[in-house]
Amino acid sequence: MMRFVLSLALCMAALPLRAEVEVQEITTPGGVQLWLVEDHSIPGVALEMRFRGGSSLDTAEKGGATNLMVGLLEEGAADLDARGFARRQEELAASFKYNVFDDALTVSAKFLSENRADSLALLRDSLIAPRFDGDAVERVRAQVVSSLKSDEKDPQEIATRAFDALAFGDHPYGRPKQGTLASVAALTRDDLLAAKAGVMARDRLYVSLVGDVTAQEATALVDVLVGDLPATGAPLPGRAEVALAKGVTVIDFDTPQSVVVFGQSGIAMDDPDFFAAFVLDHILGGGGFESRLMQEVREKRGLTYGIYTYLASKDQAELWMGSVASANDRVAEAIEVIRAEWQRIRESGVSEQELRDAKTYLTGAYPLRFDGNGPIANIMVGMQIQGMPADYITTRNPRINAVTQEDIARVAQRLVDPEGLRFVVVGRPVGLAASN
């Protein structure tokens, strides 16, 4: 008994932790925004780059151009063909990963201190001078086509695509980032070059470095790395209007468990109410096991293995999204419970205890994220592209702690919208009225 009295005292104590990360904000002579954390304890460096824009720069006709282009960055560059590039990367034991999202093209690299110069030279070739050789284009195109075909039979993908199309209509967000079978088949080498020029430009680039490198070295190497990229890229797409109305879209698919994607309009990250909304989402569905939806849908009723929600605050639109999966004969009940919880939190907000627990979790968990060079580089570049100042690392927890029950109640009234909550269900749901 005594032990648990002690543990209670521990719970109540204010968390003493702060994230002790010393960020150096540098603008290089070449004009690149670079954030650096020096840490010489491991003989290696983690590098993160973000180019704003990503697949949302694709037109409908050229759908999937950015995705295919990104898949080809490591398939040959400068005087190395695809296999030569891969061999060189292996010799250096460097890791380069290229990815594309709606709003950003990402490059994640790590390399050893002993191979730093050679690793960066190779990475630079892939950014500045990718070859887009004909055989490589066809090989990667075939991989994309295979993946697109798989997506057509994957209930989670079917649901997500249908939801995006409902929410965003003709905006690029409403289209699959990989494109369609028809658009990918039609992409030419010129399309890939155009996609690269559109997104890989210095006016939308953010870079972070963490590890065994000094500020002077970092400044010089970043300018060499990206100095020969074009200065400006393509204009970003305009704002997307979120057009969601209450209802259930059912897509027939013969599988035992229905997969559900649901959501409504969200909130921008620079909105004064964002932190209150963030805490609200944590309590409703974002907070893992402790969230209301997990408790009501999984723990009390056993209707699912997992349910979660999150604020999807994109560059050009804001959504509040969630996902759940339940057996076909139980999914109607799961949706009923979700709707009831949506209504309940709008009407009665959250309790003092829920708010306190959410704050201790969110403020306590934040510093735990900074536990390695790779994670720190990733957090920093994310902050940069979101336009956050470096001191956000120290101001973030006080802003969470400043959220009051009244703030939550106000934001719940403003944001939680049972009339705009849309469900897309892929499966053979039983007893579920579809509004399609």
Place this chain on the structure above:
Amino acid sequence: MIRIVTLTYGVVLMLAGAAQAGDLPPEPVTTFTLDNGMMVVVAEDHRAPVVTHMVWYRSGSADEPVGQSGVAHFLEHLLFKGTDRLEPGEFSATVAKNGGSDNAFTSYDYTAYYQRVASDRLELMMQMESDRMVNLRLGEGDIATERAVIIEERNQRVENNPSALFGEQIGATQYLNHRYGVPIIGWRHEMDALDLNDALDFYHLHYAPNNAILVVAGDVTPEAVRPLAEKYYGSIPANTDLPLRLRPAEPPQIAERRVTLRDARVAQPYVSRSYLAQERDSGAQHKAAALELLAEVLGGGTTSYLTEKLQFDTQVAVYTGAYYTGLALDSTTFDLIIVPAEGVTLAEAEAALDKVLADFLATGIDAEHLARIKMQLRASEIYARDDVGGIGNRYGRALTQGLSIADVQEWPDILQAVSEADIMAAAHEVFDLRRSVTGWLMQEGVSQ
């Protein structure tokens, strides 16, 4: 001639790099054993005030009684229900209130529970984790709801996914007698019948300090961990009736087997081949090391043999892979996969795969390729230092699967010592169709 000179030069350069990577100081890992037999591993990293606290049990789905498949995983879920001291759900709620996150996972050979918290919360985690090692309290209500949850988990992971169903069928066909042929999550009809007594019987038999390993990784010292471990775990008596881990062994496998699964939800058909293979054994890891490198040589990315022959030299496949799971208590598998290109049938893809394997066995390994792989393995030791939780994980998995601390620490050098001849010998031994299963995953109604 010139080419040979260049090759030699390349190898020398790379070995120099490897030697430098080898100068890395030893992993900051300390181990000791409590009086009741519980092993403790402490992996230090003081860069961030974070700690991962894990308890690993040497029991998993392959230790289940016949007819109760899934009970090890079911019990893992039930450990988040109450104890004598904690209400149902209070464990995770307390971790969350302290800013931490927690979870658990079950495999064939182990079940593990972990929390990731600020390092000054370690004692609280030890209090709670040691409590549920012996004081679990379950009611019938917990059973019914949580059984529904694991059935939804099976729906999500397996029933909704033809590739996962296919994998289950291949595993069940590969193992004629051993429990590795039964899925970790359980067969659906046996999951439906799991009850309170099944769970408690498994718990009382397997959950004890002498069947567990404590792993603490992060901003801690062994000096700080030892008294806490003694206080919370050392006070629990050992289970003197702990069963030996004697599983039904495989008989000699003498017949090549084939599996075809047709499912309307298949978008991309493929061929999968698995061979029974030797696992990493304590004090005898050399053959496993050769198989590990064989998987890299054949399927480790763009420069690998299968990729080269089936995706570059010819365009038979859109994807190929080779996988070896060395960490296992008993006989494991070496797996190959080929996803055919558009217009290539599964029969053609399988034939191409077998042809390439035969060519490989005849021609052997490119020395330069092997040197690059070894360089990457050396580098991976440096990269691993950036993730101390990953280091803790590596020890937990090894120690629950029959290996010792020394085995874990010798492994990188054993890998470096593998020769081309070792790899070829391992390849000749493992690629024996009599011990294999070839699987075709197909669309319904399509003939090949």
